[in-house]
Amino acid sequence: MSASLPIPNFFNPQTVGEVWRVPYLERANDAKDWIAKHNIKPAATDKKRICLMAIDVQNTFCIPDFELFVGGQSGTGAVEDNVRLCEFIYRNLGVLTEIAPTMDTHTAMQIFHPIFWTNDAGEHPQPASTISHADVQQGVWKVNPAIAYSISKGNYVGLQQFALHYTKKLDDDSKYPLTIWPYHSMVGGIGHALVSAVEEAMFFHNLTRHSQTNFEIKGGNPLTENYSVLRPEVLKDAKDRPIAQKNTRFLQKLLNFDAVIIAGQAKSHCVAWTIDDLLSEILTQDPKLAKKVYLLEDCTSPVVIPGIVDFTSQADEAFERFAKAGMHIVTSQMAIADFPGLDL
Template sequence: MKTTFEEIIDINRFGENDPVDLNELAKLAEIEQVSKSDEKILFLGVDLQNDFLEGGALGVPDSFKDLERTLRFLYEHFNKISHIAVSLDTHFIQQVFHAAWWIDEDGNHPEPMTIISVEDVESGKWQPVKHKEDSLAYVKALEENGQKQLCIWPYHCIEGTTGVMLESQFAKFIHFHSFVHGNPIKKVVKGKGFSEMYGIVQPEVGREKDESLLSYLREFDKIIVAGQAESHCVYESVKQIVDHYREDHEFLKQIYVLTDGMSCIPGFEEVSEQGWSELRKTGIQLVDSTDLKL
């Protein structure tokens, strides 16, 4: 590439609200040319948004280092990676996993990271402000399905706030890539329904799948995944793709998860490690970004 990494990315400005000047990027991209390849390779960036990076409302420790390694990988393989897709976790204040939804007998809202169980709801320890039957049914469904219990998250990725936006340096890079390759960035909005939606394919509770997204993913010869947080949205996104294509062994072998491009929410490291251990058995590959050569 004629354009240097530093001309596009300023790693010292990670997490800042650095405006993305698309006209400037368009001019910078004019000098670049890419050789067309018969292989279609997708980079899938999961929830690389301000609120999930250090300093954000639900900032993941070490996420700036993860982001730098991811961006250097994307730069090194700029010509080979033909398409980019990103997910955008998007919420409202009044959702079942936010404190505003719940109160105790004294009218207090739960603190962030509080776990609410079926027993808590049935005993009255925590009660929904409204939608009582649906809320209890939701918590029951989580436990019956063996999924993660209901966690009250800090208010994050609220629609219309800067927290929901893609991190600025990452946004610069992927739009520069789009200009050069001439392919649109696929942006997948998730999390606006009643249920939490960690994965990109379907909510935690509910059977509806994004069939068009699944079909889109199957068009690619290779998929490289990174993002935040490893323990939740990255893991669940990969798991949902695997669950849908479990019998398509050749496809699953071409899914690469960058181990140094993601980190866990503290306290979820052990369950995350167990989950990835099971997913490895399906054929997906967990690799360090410096070891993966496309």
């Protein structure tokens, strides 16, 4: 079997930016034929175990006109990224052992959504605005009393104290300030779903390699943002009691692969934060492990909201830091078999 496979005829790059139903039974039949035609072996036989982690390739981030479409510098970044990502999966189907998509998963009443906050006029903050620790201290923005019933069993004072702690903790840890995002990745909603074309590629991989797609859910805690799939932004409350924990199970699973390839959205936020947490763990275990991480730079884009925010430089600086630590910057046009340091 060739290390690089052809792209199946059913893949249509023109529909990657659209939402549609994946024809599972047809793809299952196609997968059976693909196995026979290209002599594809089950993933269990792989001598080198390779994981593709696809971060938040969901409609909410990747489909134009959805809530948080990542346009990047081109304005159509996430769509272009996902065309390349799908083609990368199909070409490297025979050597990708496992695909692990992360799923940003939210409900309405979370600390980064407008309903969580209010001012003296009864208004909620606008999406893309930020709330600083000083804003909370000075009462510019306060926790909305109406949410206490659902979030803290009516303990409004406790919620307000936590808001002070949370915004201060972000400052102390040099995190991004608390950003108010549009309601997005709402569990049960169409925005939460994987991009149809990407889901199709992953389903096809699942059946051709007999390797279950490993979905990793993140972001459901109402009291903290969870840019990284490996840990939330804040782990403890003001009294040092845990409110969340690191995803140590998934962290260790990633490090047990011979290679981890990372793509997804957005380069400046969930992608960068996940890689940063992975690198932190690597540095505590063995810095040489960084060499097994490969970043698909042309399958990720930064958050850019024209005239409001542009995180391109922050994303690029993060990737430069990852490369200096030993991670490899690669493109989707490269066959995995040609990745530096990876001898298949």
